[in-house]
Amino acid sequence: MNVPKSLRRLSLAAVALLSLTGCNTILLNAPGDIAARQGDLIVVSTVLMLLIIVPVIALTLVFAWRYRASNTRATYRPDWDHSTQLELLIWAAPLLIIIVLGAITWVSTHTLDPYRPLDRIKAGQAVKPETRPLVVEVVALDWKWLFLYPEQNIATVNELAAPVDRPIRFKITSSTVMNSFYIPALAGQIYAMPGMETTLHAVMNAPGEYEGFSANYSGAGFSGMRFKFHGLSQDGFERWVRTVRGGAELGRSDYLQLEKPSEREPVRHYAGVASGLYRAILNRCVDTDRMCMDEMMAIDSAGGLGLGSVEALLPRRKGDVRGGPFVASAMCTAESAAARPWNPVNLTP
Template sequence: MPSSKLLRGLVLAPALLLLSGCNAVLMSPSGDIALQQRNLIIWSVILMLLIIIPVMVLTAVFAWKYRASNTEADYDPEWDHSTLLELIIWACPLFIIIALGALTWVSTHKLDPYRPLDRITAGQAVTAEHEPLVVEVVALDWKWLFLYPEQGIATVNELAAPVDRPIRFKITASTVMNSFFIPALAGQIYAMPGMETTLHAVINKEGVYEGFSGNYSGEGFSWMRFSFRGVSEGEFDRWVEQARTSQDGQLTREAYLKLEQPSAREPIRHFASVTPGLYDAIVNRCVEPNRMCMRDIMAIDEQGGMGIPGLDNITSLDPTLLARLGIAETYRHHYVGGVCNAADYAFGEVLPNTERL
């Protein structure tokens, strides 16, 4: 029969083997924002352990000291109060709560994802020379689209940024809610259709890091991952020039409508140019040529709406365009195409609805 030590070794060996492959990127980040978030986790755990460890130790001490077989332990059945003990019991948790509250309040404002960066690293402040790199992020089903408005390019499932340069992410989604997350760079930020969220971050070490969606969004969710490259300024310029010579050509509105169709395991793609205003149209949900933009609808609503004349305004993509894009067999979306005027109505009765602008 094997000894107990051998059995313990056989049980622990597979566990240690599995743990040896872990990559604790959250505890070893490469971006300053993620580093500050890591430090916040560490300090929060330390503050909570100031209570947990003494309680666990004293539990064992009291159980041992006042065991039934210890006849030398003091026995005082009439004891009911100790001012010193009450002071310790209430003061220690109060101190922990105050410390955690102060730490949380300061960190919530300092690490606000909408707040522009004030430092590159702990010893390097942001100056006028640190022009932020703007990246427009679109969560698709089930892939990621990145648009670089200053560089005029777009990529699918690949993101690059220079080291020690602030990055301003403008984030949205095409259909369902997702979560934009690069653990080595910063915390996760939700991507929602018809809305724009913001994340300011910086990468401080060169390397290739993993990004993914942290919010379940359907059957292709498991493969909704991308590569984030932290590179030097020179290498970033070369990466941009390589994208500009891509065979994928221009990301037009029609190309986007085809790209946004659900697909999993999408390969890395580069677009040499992007149709102006595409990201704004994605946020306002009016990429289709005959679709009314959400900002226009909200402007009309702000003025009191259109009442009954605004009801008959539903349209969809033309069948010819659907066939040309190769998505004729997909689900046909209906949406607001425009606002009908009073001439479409007779004596207050709505005329039959037709698919028109």
């Protein structure tokens, strides 16, 4: 049976509408308090803008129909050019909307600042003063995610878990290129950059399994750079920690192998983490033959090393995992560099 094209198009439109109304949009129904408040902000902003858009579209259609050429009953005033009432309406309504949107944006920017510690678990439940957030150190690798739990002394690859109704503090960095750490059910996206640390405070309010991924293109394996976030009860989280402790230990040499580019890595568990590993990742000195960035900056802030120490900084050999030169490390610590006074070198022959 041949179906008319108009009926076919109408059926497709109806199916699309039903599918859209039936889907669960995580951004507008997020189980995490921060993400839920961000979703509310999207809804409020959209409604406020529709207060202008909908009347403008409706009046455009009304005017086009009322003053069409075939409507001889419409008033014809070719010399009309101004209306004070109409000017006030045209300018006052958008101005009020802009003022309201600006106020909401100002308040929300400070309230939902990812660097700001949480002041509530959810609506009507404030964070108790004695509550300690769960600290998770996040490292974006090529092309996988590494999560370090300093309190539990464990690490995972492409798997993240946290107890519900407990604040989480993410400390985020990257090994090579910029990525974006994003769990839509939990909070907004935060960039991960090499040699820098960003922060995200968030909380999950409902148990379940949620998707996380990188929202910033970072190369060939970007599409597979995904992980699962498990919202668990406190007992469930402790059982998960015990499961993770069944793996091997993550040492510096293991990290250097893990850091090499690979795609669609399976979930891995590490029962222990080498001391100071996250600091070394952040300061780009996991390999002990490289000087840490914070030590280098401490030397620079103290006035440098002088000409006598330039030789020690010259490349000795090449071939680390990033293709850069090795430099002598442990030449001085941040404490000794900051304590030593700066004596300028006399360059006169």
